[in-house]
Every structure is written in C-alpha cells, then in structure tokens.
Amino acid sequence: MRFRTELLVPPMHTAVADGRQMRDMDGRSVIDIKWSEEAGVGCTRKCLYRGDGAHFTMEDGVDEDRVISYRVNDIHLYSIFDGHDGSKASQFAAQQFPLELLLGQLEGPIDDEEVRNVVSNAFLMVEEKFFDSLEESASPPYNATGPFSPKTRPGKNDTVVPNPMAGGTTAVMAIYCHGKLYFAHCGDTVAVLCYLKPNGELTARTVGIQHNIDSDDEALRLSLLGLDVNELKQRQPLKLTRCIGNYALKKQYQTFDILRPAVNSPIICDPEIIGGLPINANYRGFIYLMSSGLYKSWYECSGSENVEEDIAKMIATQLCSDKSLHDVAQAVLEEVCSRHAAAYAAGKDFFRREEMTLLIRNFGLDRSDVQPSTPPPRIASDLGFPSAALFNPGLRRSASEQLTETVETDADSLSPPILRPAELDAEGFEYIDPYVDFAELASVDTDFEWTDSDE
Template identity: 35%
Template structure:
C-alpha cells in the first residue's frame, strides 16, 4: 500500500465546522479563555498563518456542584477536535454522572468517555476509509511514488486528500469539578496545572496531566514492549505522522500504522486513546486556580526562554496578570499575548545555525478558585463611592469590639458597603462623597466622622446609672 503526503492542505477549512451544541451550555463565569492563532515568522514582519486555528475549548457549568472544562489541540485540521469537544461533553454531562459518588466511579466515567469518543469518531469516517481502500486497490503494489504519480495522477491526488483527512486527530485535556472534587483526564500533550498554596502560604504548581510524547520514559517503554525501535523514533521526533504517543482520532497511526516503516514492526496499535486520569482532588482554600492549555503555550515559552521550569514560569505570569487585569478573560489573554510576544522577539533575534520559523496555536483556559482581582470593575470607570450610613444593630460584648468594627469598616468599605455614584467629585456637594482613590493614596489621613455615636454613648451612660450595663465594658 502507498501512504502519501499527510501534510495539511490549503483548503482544509472545508473539513471544519464551527457550530457546536456545547455553545448553548451555560458558561462558567469563574473561568475564561485566551488564545492566539499560529504564525509563520516573516522577515518583513507581516502576519501569516500556516493553517486555520485548530484548538477548541469549552468551559461550562452544569449545576452548583458540577463544572466541566476542556481544551482540544487538533492536528491536520480541527475536524477531530470539534467532534471530540461535542461528543465528550455529551458523554460526561448527559446523565453519566448520575448516581456516581466514589472517585473510582467518576474516573471510570471519564475513561469510558474517551473510549466512546474514539469509537464514535472512527465510525464516522467509514465512508472515507471505503473510498481510500478502493483507490489503493486500483494502484498496483510495488510502484514507486514517482511511478504511481505518473501512471495514476488522479487517484494519487485524491489519495493525498483522503490521507490528510484521515490524519486528523487531537490531543485533549478535560477537567471535571463534581461535588467539590477535581478530576483531570488527558491524552497527548495538552496540560493541566493546579496552582495552590502550601502550609507556609507559598504558591506551588502541580502538573495534573501527563505529556504523551517521546520525552516520556513510560511511553517509550510501552512502545518498546510493542517491538518498536524507540531510538529510531526519537531521532525522527515523531510517531508516524505526529508527535504524540496518544491521541483521539488519526486513523493513519492507528488502524493504518503498518504503512509507516517506523511503526510497521509493532505487535499492536502503538498510538492509543486511553487517557491518564487523576482525581479526586478536594477543592479547598489552598486551591488558587486551574490552568488548562494546548502545548503551543508552554512549548513557545520553553523555546524562547530555554527554561527548565516552564510550568512555574506560566504560573508566575498568571499571578502577575491577576494583580493588574480587571477581568479573568483579561488575565488569560494577557498571558497568551505575553508568551506570543516573547516567542516572536526570540525568533526575530536568533541567527546562524538556530532557526525559529513559526509558532503553533495557543489556548489557555483559567478556572479561578481563590485568586482576587483587585482591579475588577464593579461599576463605571473611575467611580466615586459613597459610604452607606446605615449601621446594622449588633450585640456587642465590649467597647473594643465596637472600635474594631469601625476600623474594619474603613478597610472593607469599597467591597462591602458602598454605593456607586457617577457624579463628578469636584462638583458633588455631599460631604460624605469620597473619591475611591483618596482611600488608597493617603492611608494615614484622618477620615471625618460619618456616623453619629452620641445617642449610643447617651444610652450607655443611662444603662451605667441604672446598673444595667452589660459586663465587660470598661470606660476607664
């Protein structure tokens, strides 16, 4: 059999679909996505893409106890990534979690979802496989590529197109939060990182996914046990026609693996769809945020900086953007944009034997747990605030508690007890009208009294004279 070119073709967009039923799912407001299309670097600086955007993602809320997230990094088009996104969400969300409570039960649901998506996709390409088999039957065995193209040009051109479509596959990483626990499953080299603080309040980064590629010693061992020459695979840097040792889709490195010389000696399919699964991790106060990403993010940063701790670098970028951005989407997109800029600058600066000619698609999904957005806009830009003069009655055991509550109210006024007001502060006659910037620019200034306590002290004095003053209040 002849295995022809499987490189993406210029008109591959005809295999892509844009509509997805997952678009109708309620979006999780505690999450956001940043992305950037791939780029071929040109000396004149012009923007040029190698292929249409192939990453897909979703971030949805099912109910108060169930959230679902996913990033899919397609290759040879977005056909498989789109299929996997839709089918994966259906497999997980449409009743499969009902009655499942233990970690093992939920992990089994995730595992079976990957297998169902794989089977469903392979079933969906039956007509393409049939046409390809018919074309191969028409071309005699033993012909060189040159001879085949010379004698059967129409058949060979069509075969190239079919091989390209059959090569469509995707890496995938999904995260399920169910009943306060986190579960992560992946195939390929999309990553999941959990940022959390340790007992000393130091932020730590934990990789929850497994990179299924030729840098993974466990995967090399698995391939070796199938009879493959792993040294040869590493020299070629690919498994058949892709980098990953696991994926969804890509029939050519699965059912058609024997057509690749480097894979032909395998005793069974070398590229599999079985996911790595981790969970359930209890979501507690130490969990700050979850990051799901396509490999374009960490590989671009790795290549540009030669960092050997790229997960930490990404986490630091995220933390720095939480401090300055006003929205979660702004955080995710800013991290992507900074990575793109760093990689572009690196590519434009290298010379000689080092050559960086392009960058892959990038997707970053952030699920926030406990990170604050200090610059989040709660009202129109540059708002002024008015203190709410209403004071709820509380039982106070000591005068110290009263004083502390007043001090604390000053610190928490903006978040807990203000009313937005768009009036120009320069013309507002209300003496209680205070510019929010004044609260932060001069922390030591004396704040004018805004609550009249004279009635309170009068009643305290009466209670003292009547002997009904609660114990513990000491005015001395």
C-alpha cells in the same frame, strides 16, 4: 436546542452548534448545558515572521485548537483539544465530550473510581464515534496515504496526497464535580495545578506526563509491544504516542514498516486520569490548561526548562489586577506573543509561532492573596526564576493550614514537579491504578526479546 453561550471567546474556539448537530449518535439531546463563567479563556492564531522582522497573523489559516468550558448544575467540564492535520478531530471532540460527560453520567452519588471509569469510557467512545464518522463520509478503500505511510519515507521530499481519514487531536481536561477535581489527558497538552501553601508560597504542579516518545513510561510501553524505541527516536515518525483520532496510525498501523512489529496498536487514546482532589471552601489556588503551542512558544523564546512555573508566575502577576479571568488569560498570551516576536528579532532561528490557547479556573484565590512585591519573591520550588507576585501568608494562613498538601516540592529538582499516581498515595490520596495496562500482553505469543536500549 442551543447551547447558552455567554461567551467572551471567538466562536472558532467553541463547540457551539445547533441542537441537530449537538445530538449524539445515540439520540441524546443537549439540555441545560451552560457556559461556565467561572473560567477564563485566551487564544491566539498562528503567526508567521518575515525576513525583515515583521510578522503577521494567519487570518486565513485553519484554527485547530478547540476549548470548552461548560457546566450542568455543580458539574464543570474544562478542556482544550489541540488538533493536528486540520480541525476535524478537535471540533468533533469538543462537540462530543459534553454529551458523554454532562448528561447525567457524573451525577451523584459517585465515587472516584466510577468517575475515572466514566471519563476513560468517554475518551474511547468519542474516538470510536469519530472513526465511524470518517468511514461513513469517506469512500473506501481507506488508503493510508500520509506523512508516515510506506510511500513517503522520512527525509524524502515526497508529495503527500491529502487523506480524508487523517486528523487527530490531543485532549487535556479538568472536571470539577461534587467538591473534587479530576484531571484527564492524552497527548502533549498540559494541565497545571497551582495552590497556596501555608507559608503563603504558590506551588505549581504539572499534572501527569506528556505522551510522546521522549517519555520513559511511553517508551517502555512501546518497547513491550515489540517496537524498537531507539529507531523510533532516531527516525522521529511519531510526534504523539497517545491522541484521539489518527485513523491510519491506529487502524492501519501494520502498513507502516516501523510500526509493523507491534503486537497491538501502539498509538492509543487511553487517558491518564488523576483525582479526585478535594476542593473545599478553604482552598486557595487555581488551575490552568494550555495547548502545546503555548508551551512550545514560551520554550522557544525563553529557553526555560520550567515552562509550567513561568506561565503560573505570569498568571499570578495578572491576578493582581482588576481584570476578568478572560482578560488575564489573554494578557498572558499577549506577553508570550511579545516575547516571542522579540526573540525572533534578536536572531532566534524560528520563523513562526504556533496557535496558542490558555484556560484558567480560579478556586478561591483573590487579590487579597496576591500583592505586588519588591523585590520579587520566589514561586513554586525556587527553580531560579523570579515572581512578580507575593502570596500574603498572614491573610490566609489559618485557612491554608487546614488544607491537605498535595505534594511537597522537591527544591533540589531541576525539572518541573509532576503529579503522578504513584506519588499521590504517599501524600494521603486514594491509590490510583497504573494507567498503562500490560495485562493483554501476557497472553500474546511474541517473538521479540527485551534488550537494554544501550546495547
């Protein structure tokens, strides 16, 4: 059967396929999976700038991002897959995750822990099936030829032979089911929760952390595996510490000198999962998912340290209009494109803009909550940027007071506020076990010692 696709999104960004393609390896079929009209999606292709200031879209380039917005009954699945080294992994993930999550696995009754187990297992199953498909289609031996192989040291202009086993993708996911909202991600794609506080102020909260070598949590995990984190940061061989795919860096990591000391594969696909957050009829807010290309592009052209809040401000501004969520998402991307091109023309030293994808799901926020204002009020934690929208406290105050505040914004913080498992418990959420599990290391006989990174 076919997916029913009342789409307003270019087909290149969807996981639509015929029934034969959309059957998983266990023979399950796609039945009654529909496109979720409650979300809006915007996307742009890569762009190159010329020396004279002109720019053009790479129409013949490979679109590596994929986005899905599906539902079965009251279970909604929203996700962005930001591929690298081609679209093979992101396309596979976009096809397989609906099969792992929307064919009865999340049907009630089900508690938060069971949901997290289902989602975590889905990430592992999708990667395992992706690796199986690569091994079946490639001719052995599976050489680890690639930008991080022993034959191509960082800093040298070696020719890289295309590797049929290459390819990976990040994943950021929001699942709305049984009146609760769950987030899961691995990689550097971003999820942001935006909600209306009782005083009418919109708070934007980044969900989780980016999984790269600059993350303290990930640096600790890698160091406990026996890797020299300082060397990894200096040589910069790892863009991501978590992703789906990247066969060589996971299956053959010991062939790389810098990764050989690790007692286990340092690159993993284990997701960071947060939730569930109750969403009732009184909730006023929205969530958005964005690719790393959108995050990077806005940071490049604005220099802002508060990218997540800036994007939330632009979304809130567009919600003042009569636009559909698709048009709102696309308008935000067009604003980023315009600012990015203007920054290049003003002398910024970048020469391209990455592919960008944005998904927005609204939860009860309407035009009566959002009104144009003069002067611009603050948004989120008052981190120094203006907002073009005022969230009217009078209209929704009684309803908003019934909500459980997720987290209080730290007004003194200079970095974007982040939802993390350790913080949620103090705010009335059910405690979530740490997502980094070092239990396996307790039984491993290692010959390295922990040392202070400053020594």
